[in-house]
Amino acid sequence: MRGTLSVVATPIGNLGDLSERAREVLTTADLVLAEDTRHTGRLLAHLGSDVPQLSLHEHNEQERIGQLLARLEAGEHLALVSDAGTPTLSDPGYRLLAACADAGVTIVPIPGPSALLAALVVAGLPTDRVAFDGFLPRRGASRRARLAELAREPRTVVLYLSPHRAATDLRDLAGALGGQRRAALCRELTKLHEEVRRGTLDELASSAATGVRGEVTLVIAGADGDAAGADEAPDLDTQVAEVATLVTAGAGTKDAVAEVAERHGASKRVLYQAVLDARTAAGDP
Numbered sequence: 001m002r003g004t005l006s007v008v009a010t011p012i013g014n015l016g017d018l019s020e021r022a023r024e025v026l027t028t029a030d031l032v033l034a035e036d037t038r039h040t041g042r043l044l045a046h047l048g049s050d051v052p053q054l055s056l057h058e059h060n061e062q063e064r065i066g067q068l069l070a071r072l073e074a075g076e077h078l079a080l081v082s083d084a085g086t087p088t089l090s091d092p093g094y095r096l097l098a099a100c101a102d103a104g105v106t107i108v109p110i111p112g113p114s115a116l117l118a119a120l121v122v123a124g125l126p127t128d129r130v131a132f133d134g135f136l137p138r139r140g141a142s143r144r145a146r147l148a149e150l151a152r153e154p155r156t157v158v159l160y161l162s163p164h165r166a167a168t169d170l171r172d173l174a175g176a177l178g179g180q181r182r183a184a185l186c187r188e189l190t191k192l193h194e195e196v197r198r199g200t201l202d203e204l205a206s207s208a209a210t211g212v213r214g215e216v217t218l219v220i221a222g223a224d225g226d227a228a229g230a231d232e233a234p235d236l237d238t239q240v241a242e243v244a245t246l247v248t249a250g251a252g253t254k255d256a257v258a259e260v261a262e263r264h265g266a267s268k269r270v271l272y273q274a275v276l277d278a279r280t281a282a283g284d285p
Helices: 020-028 037-047 061-073 094-103 115-123 140-152 163-177 201-208 236-248 253-264 268-282
Strands: 004-008 031-034 053-055 077-081 106-110 130-132 156-161 182-187 195-200 216-220
Touching: 004 020, 004 094, 020 037, 020 077, 020 106, 031 037, 037 053, 061 077, 061 094, 094 106, 115 156, 115 182, 115 195, 115 216, 140 163, 140 236, 140 268, 156 163, 163 182, 163 201, 163 216, 163 268, 182 201, 195 201, 236 253, 236 268, 253 268
Parallel strands: 004 077, 004 106, 031 053, 031 077, 130 156
Antiparallel strands: 156 216, 182 195, 182 216
8 A cells, every 4th residue: 555645744833823723744654754854853853753864856856756656665654844834835855856756656735834924914905816936047138138027927926035145036036027016024923023015116125225034935916916016117028128219319228228227126236137148149249
């Protein structure tokens, strides 16, 4: 008889949020698959659990799948957890789950805490249609393309921000989506210093300029659902075309970028790089 893989949501801060089902699984399973065994070890110690752990993270997940499938085929009960919240949401585990589904292994969700859902319900923005987009790409064309997509996204968007990149992310989002787009920055949810800042992307970027501490989830109004700021900023391609028009008329590139960025409340750095990329793509020096 095949075993079972339980996908267990764990607290994102407050240990009181651990469900009774999660507690039972984490104290009775044959093996806990943990993103960081040191972090999960503290949770298991809190529960008085002596269930052994095996690390499962982005660097070893693929190579462990065969071993884990063999254990499941032998009838074992495995529990998958991430460092906090619900596994596979910008955390490891997807490849294992896909392999288990293909092999016919029973997968059981043990619902519970999720930073994504916690942020959504306190943001004060529409929740009927939602897009979760994880972390922004760090740099380059993939980042600019993602920002351009988000500028046109009609659904409420949820992003995870790394604390040390939050200021840059917010500045670039304000530039690409429009500074008046409504948003909510949710920090340290369920923890002692929980904070929800609501305002425009410009306001949130300004408040984050000196740094942001803790785990950060950002909720942004969709392009069609934000009457205050959905239409004030054209997409990045249109801004690049406006720069080209000014340059053709005799303006210098930097001056043209500064003028267009100021006109639309956009990021000069993002726009300037997009102009350079457009020229490269067109074969211009």
